[in-house]
Amino acid sequence: MSMLTTISTWIIPCMILLVLVIATLKKLPTYEIFVEGGKEGVKMAFSLLPFLLGMIVSIAILRSSGAMEAFISFISPVLTKLGVPSEIVPLAAIRPISGTAALGMTTELIKTYGPDSFIGRLASTMQGSTDTTLYIITVYFGAVGIRRMGDALKVGLIADFIGIIASIVIVTIVFAS
Amino acid sequence: MVNYIWAGMAIIGIIYAMFNGTMDKVSEALFESANEAVTLSIGLISVLVFWLGLMRVAEKAGILSVLTRICKPFVTKLFPEIPKDHPAMGYILSNFTANIFGLGNAATPMGIKAMEEMKKISGSDKASRSMITFLVINTSSLTLIPTTVIAIRMQYDSVAPTEIVATTIMATVVTSIAAITVDRLFYLRRVRKNKK
Numbered sequence: 001m002s003m004l005t006t007i008s009t010w011i012i013p014c015m016i017l018l019v020l021v022i023a024t025l026k027k028l029p030t031y032e033i034f035v036e037g038g039k040e041g042v043k044m045a046f047s048l049l050p051f052l053l054g055m056i057v058s059i060a061i062l063r064s065s066g067a068m069e070a071f072i073s074f075i076s077p078v079l080t081k082l083g084v085p086s087e088i089v090p091l092a093a094i095r096p097i098s099g100t101a102a103l104g105m106t107t108e109l110i111k112t113y114g115p116d117s118f119i120g121r122l123a124s125t126m127q128g129s130t131d132t133t134l135y136i137i138t139v140y141f142g143a144v145g146i147r148r149m150g151d152a153l154k155v156g157l158i159a160d161f162i163g164i165i166a167s168i169v170i171v172t173i174v175f176a177s
Numbered sequence: 178m179v180n181y182i183w184a185g186m187a188i189i190g191i192i193y194a195m196f197n198g199t200m201d202k203v204s205e206a207l208f209e210s211a212n213e214a215v216t217l218s219i220g221l222i223s224v225l226v227f228w229l230g231l232m233r234v235a236e237k238a239g240i241l242s243v244l245t246r247i248c249k250p251f252v253t254k255l256f257p258e259i260p261k262d263h264p265a266m267g268y269i270l271s272n273f274t275a276n277i278f279g280l281g282n283a284a285t286p287m288g289i290k291a292m293e294e295m296k297k298i299s300g301s302d303k304a305s306r307s308m309i310t311f312l313v314i315n316t317s318s319l320t321l322i323p324t325t326v327i328a329i330r331m332q333y334d335s336v337a338p339t340e341i342v343a344t345t346i347m348a349t350v351v352t353s354i355a356a357i358t359v360d361r362l363f364y365l366r367r368v369r370k371n372k373k
Binding site: 141 | 293
């Protein structure tokens with residue numbers, strides 16, 4: 001663990017060091033280039049704002065009304081039949097939609113069942129092995145103005161589903177004994 | 178499609194609240210979440226400015242093109258539409274690298290730049306083949322060390338907080354392979370449809 005934390009705290013500063021040393025050796029005006037590139041970031045954040053706000057508000061309406069819970073309890077039987085443990089169903093359903101909600105649920109599951117229980121390990125694995133599909137699509141397509149997104153969402157959701165099944169199978173096998 | 182999903186979530190939520198008696202919660206969540214979104218976007222500024230600035234320096238110093246050259250054989254197979262020495266390749270690779278090391282914050286700005294470059298290639302507002310492939314690989318997550326999850330596990334006194342690293346990596350690999358495969362299948366289906 002200590003090695004892992006060391007690597008993750010060292011990697012960013014070392015990357016910065018590498019870039020700046022190489023650029024300086026090449027006699028580039030580093031600071032000016034940095035500022036010029038950074039300006040783009042300001043523009044980008046502002047152009048993202050409406051995309052994020054719209055999506056977050058819409059998800060909040062769905063969650064706060066209780067409709068999302070109803071939807072989860074509606075699809076629970078189907079997922080349980082497919083072998084998904086019922087405790088994990090809400091997490092599986094929300095993972096592609098909302099990153100913060102999923103993280104909250106993972107924390108809740110780890111707290112309730114314990115980090116070293118089957119559910120705790122499964123929730124940890126699922127949280128780490130997929131990403132928030134809807135958020136990524138909103139941000140990446142929103143930022144560059146893609147209006148027709150083709151098969152992106154369908155493919156993303158299918159991959160998420162395979163990821164959930166894979167997590168269950170792998171955790172079951174690895175922690176079997 | 179995104180229009181239907183977006184409006185659909187809000188419409189279903191509001192109608193459900195009418196019968197469920199949760200309208201007060203909805204109107205509360207409405208403004209709270211809008212606030213949250215602004216905080217999130219403002220919070221993004223620091224990360225975006227810093228990484229885009231640094232990436233510009235890396236690009237000008239020729240580091241991106243070195244990175245591209247090293248990983249070229251693998252990535253060109255994934256993105257056959259992108260010319261070999263196009264800047265998009267460099268950004269795609271930096272995005273993947275950042276993701277693998279769990280630097281989600283650094284990955285987003287590079288991903289957006291990659292998208293921008295890919296849009297220059299396709300020149301339309303429709304998602305191109307390479308954009309979909311890129312997006313799907315991102316949604317399947319490439320993270321090798323799930324730092325947040327490890328932190329939560331430590332907080333709740335896990336005996337072995339990092340024991341899920343191996344299972345996470347396995348699940349990530351399976352998901353990524355699945356994502357790339359599904360993406361290819363959908364692409365082939367689109368090609369067949371266009372021929373007819």
